[in-house]
Amino acid sequence: MSLNEEVELLRKIPLFAKIEPSKLKLLAFTSERLTYQSGQRLFQQGDVGDAAYIIIDGEASVRIRTDGGEIQVAELGKGDVVGEIAILCDVPRTASVEATGKLITLRITKELFFRLISEFPQISIEIMRELAARLERTNVQLREALNR
Template sequence: MLLKDEVGMLQRIPLFRGVEPAKLKLLAFTSDRVSYGAGQVLFRQGDEGDAAYVILSGTADILVDSDQGQIKIAEAEPNSIIGEIAILCNVSRTATVRANGPLETLRIRKDHFLRLLREFPEITIEILRVLADRLSRTTAELIDARSTKS
């Protein structure tokens, strides 16, 4: 895929909509295009958070370890970003991510991701929105799970 195609894909991602094309071109150039096959793991819960991933095509399961084994908590779809929590919070990975089928990603190294946030505060705000939405959904699911136990 050509660099301009990757820039076009990045422009379709809500997180990067406000970023000028020249900066997206630099981001695409400094990022790695990584392909995965069905069942391949992008990263595991507990791993060091060294990069964030943008899903370009395909889907991936987001899994957490529990006493009963791994539990699927979400599915990452095209134009979503994953792995940013470990980078932002400087903690180990909070989940395992596994490709459902052929998966194309753009891997953004931690240093590039953090530089992007410093240069574009609007991206930081959008990430806060994404994280707040995830927290809201998780809270609703926990409330629902507790009410069904009662």
């Protein structure tokens, strides 16, 4: 995938939709492009959060440890962002993320992520919207589990 193709993909992600193309090009250029094979982990639950990841292509599974073993709590695909909670809240990773096939990501370091947020307040709003939507989905799942 070329730099211009990565920029086009980034423009389709709500988090980055309002950022000018020249800044997106810089983001794509300064991010590390990583490829994972099925079963490889981007990070483990409990790891230090040093970066967020944007899925360029492929799918991944979000997994958490429980007393009964590890369970899948979400699936991620092209355009999804993962790993931002640990860097925003300065807490260990809240889940593990594993490739479920060939997976291509852009890794955005914590420093670059915070620079983007400070330069583009719109990103902060989109992050809040995404986190609020995730919280609502979690609450629905919790209510359903408690009503069984």
